[in-house]
Amino acid sequence: LAPKPLAGKKLVITAGPTQEAIDPVRYISNHSSGKMGYAIAAAAQQLGCRVELVSGPCNLPSPYGVNRHSVVSAQQMLDTSLSLVNNADIFIGCAAVADYRAADQAQHKIKKSQATMTIELTRNPDVLASVAALDKRPFTVGFAAETQDIEKYALDKMQRKNLDMIAANNVALTGQGFGADQNALQVFWPQGKQTLELADKTALATKLMLLIAEHINKK
Template structure:
């Protein structure tokens, strides 16, 4: 959906995540949308109408019984005006009201009165999110063809950790502004993401700092470009992107098995996962006990998933990732050649604010006879830029 000139009616309810809504409005308008905001009474305790009016450029609405607006049936006019009704944050109380058809304030009345496309971005405590009543209400909204955006998982304002965080404004705008183009129509893309965990004993494992955000961003972008997407993911705290099939794995061996099972039906393989190079030769049956001052473990090499895929006949268009701390270009080009890849994207893990666990990154992309640097940007925007390069070079690839 293009957001240029789209009428977006943003409903804001009374959750702590309401403080993010001025930034959300700013990003919606930057994407070309025309935004009007409706606040519930409780939302006004978290964010001021004046701040939202300043960023939207339009009056903020909050009263169902506004005498001036009612003279022209204002709530009905707003309902007709909207192309999109987005409620962010949507609290558990708001979700319950919408699911049961209550209309006791301006926002819930607009919800019933509009024919606009409906989206909600939930935000609540993780236990409230998991509550059976909330899940029943969400199922009702799903049956009403309402699109759920999120929630994300992570640390919450109350100190809990789990699902229930409102998606960041950038992710919400990306979801709304996705253009379902035909770049990868009838193409299947297999993506790996996240870390792997290599067991040492029943309670310990070796892993790395990969969050999986880059791979998940590529999966989201690929789906928006018309591809059938399979995402094979190591352990992460991320929600599966809409329209993507996710397969969860733990170890490098698990990931290798899942990839080799799925890859034969794929046109493009993108390996963003931070796969462990080695695993313990022997996994202890019982917890290793502290005894001597030193512990010696023997490790053996894990299978090279990307190299095995690129060596297939025929092979999919194969894209690797190289997270390096030094000699970035040299190491990336070496992997491109040694693994017989079509393309590789390298990033500097020492760059402040980029890479592991960040929402931003920068990439230096190499192929056989060229390269390009993609400047620091959100991982979703980088994913779109990278996939545009993949699409261009796929067309020029000689079949294996």
């Protein structure tokens, strides 16, 4: 039998995009496929974790043995995450949460009339930072999608959001990151860093979870 280095640990992980309604038929969203988050959820389950997957809308099957909680908006992702994070050992924010939502949701479909129109946007809550700010917080891991100065921005984000670890990827490179089946990660924690070379998201997810397993006990 394979060793289960994370046996008995509880993981809460966000994945996928969020959708922010503008009116009953339209929304603001992004191109996140959810693949990385689902791969991490599956890998963590294989390594022995009890996994609560808080997922925005995406077309992926629920990984074996994982409890999936489907949400739509950033606010729902926050509420669901906070309701699950009690007693969690690890929280991973892998979702591409929409930064803004429509300030007002129209009750009925907005009709086209004028040549231009303006939609006022309101900043969404930060799910990851909210979990990291809890008194009894789990080992909290964030993601950073960057196009340049990866280390600088990742370290800044880790500090600003009070994270235990951050996994950064370069979304400017083709064939990895958003929508792709492969990814490469530069992982940082307050005392060190490690590069996880380009690999299938499944293999990469296992490596990331093993790295987290090494660190949670040091916390």
